[in-house]
Amino acid sequence: MKIQVDDKEFELMIEYEQIKKRIRLIGIQLNVDYEGRVPVFIGVLNGSFLFLADLMKEIEIASEVTFIKVSSYEGDSSTGRVKKVIGLELDLRKRDVIIVEDIVDTGITMDHLLTELKQLEPASIAVCSLLVKPQSMQHEIEELDYVAFEIPNDFVVGYGLDYNGLGRNLKDIYRAVAVPSET
Numbered sequence: 001m002k003i004q005v006d007d008k009e010f011e012l013m014i015e016y017e018q019i020k021k022r023i024r025l026i027g028i029q030l031n032v033d034y035e036g037r038v039p040v041f042i043g044v045l046n047g048s049f050l051f052l053a054d055l056m057k058e059i060e061i062a063s064e065v066t067f068i069k070v071s072s073y074e075g076d077s078s079t080g081r082v083k084k085v086i087g088l089e090l091d092l093r094k095r096d097v098i099i100v101e102d103i104v105d106t107g108i109t110m111d112h113l114l115t116e117l118k119q120l121e122p123a124s125i126a127v128c129s130l131l132v133k134p135q136s137m138q139h140e141i142e143e144l145d146y147v148a149f150e151i152p153n154d155f156v157v158g159y160g161l162d163y164n165g166l167g168r169n170l171k172d173i174y175r176a177v178a179v180p181s182e183t
Helices: 016-033 049-056 108-118
Strands: 002-005 008-014 040-045 064-074 077-086 096-104 124-132 144-150 173-176
Touching: 016 049, 016 124, 016 144, 040 049, 040 108, 049 096, 064 108, 096 108, 108 124
Parallel strands: 040 064, 040 096, 096 124, 124 144
Antiparallel strands: 002 008, 008 173, 064 077
16 A cells, blocks of 8 residues: 655555554563553654553553653754754653653664763663664664664654654554666
């Protein structure tokens, strides 16, 4: 199945039913790993909102949720520069922190965010990402403990991920269709 988002064509990559199953498994693991603790889930806006909402439905332990907004994307590629847009207003000192991200691509944004959060002296930090692109990683993220899917270096949209602000509402995840080159 192919769809059009703005000026790009996309094909189905991961169906929502698969996403739900992986989120359920991650939720079970988080409930076990953080039993007896009260972690703070930090959703990285805008892309993580659907993932975080579905993940929180699986969390049975006491927890808090807050959001931060950082970005290094323009169009369909990373700019390499991190722009902090909305700051964190919660005291994280001696708290267990779980950063919830839609996608870890180059790792530039996550590396920057981890550096900032570590200065706030949390007890621990873990990263939970819906998608990871191992082939694109420029920074090793040791805290990347929970990953729903590893994907190739494709541009993706849907389930919170956008292209030029569009497509976040799609329940499935789609990959950009490669445009055939002229010969």
